[in-house]
Amino acid sequence: MILSTMNDLPGYEVTEVLGETFGITVRSRHLGSQIGAAFKSIVGGELKGMTKMLQESRAEAQERLVTEAAAKGADAILAMRFDANEVADGYQEICAYGTAVKVRKLPSAT
Known part of the structure; x- marks a missing residue:
């Protein structure tokens, strides 16, 4: 599957638009992560546990x-994007979305 954040795909022709498609996941932070984040917010810096959770969530949604x-x-999927929202206290929604298409590789001009 070809994923592109662009609206077109150089070297390919879109032969059919199949419509919007998406993948979604909702994750909660575990208590240890929340306590660690509270302490980290006092001194500043990266919240590594939360960063890891969001990376995993993006991969799952994709x-x-x-x-x-x-x-x-x-x-292929064109115009792929991610959206993230806090659904409730401690719950994070990650959505990956784009347009599902059929493509044909164009002959190379030599």
């Missing part, structure tokens, strides 16, 4: 995005 697009028969 994997679900690709799975949904593949189920629609897509070859």
Whole structure:
């Protein structure tokens, strides 16, 4: 599956637009992470546990995005984006979304 944050894909022609596709995950921080973050906020610096959780969440949301697009028969996802929101205190929603398309590689001009 080709993922692109661009609206087009150089070297390819979009032959069919299959529509919007997305992958979503909602994660909660564990108590130890929340306590550590509270202490870290006093002295400043990176919240490594939270950074790791968000990286894993993005990867999971992107994997679900690709799975949904593949189920629609897509070859690529264009205009891929991430969105993140706090759903409730301690719950983080990560959504990966884009447009599922079928593409054809253009012959190279030599």
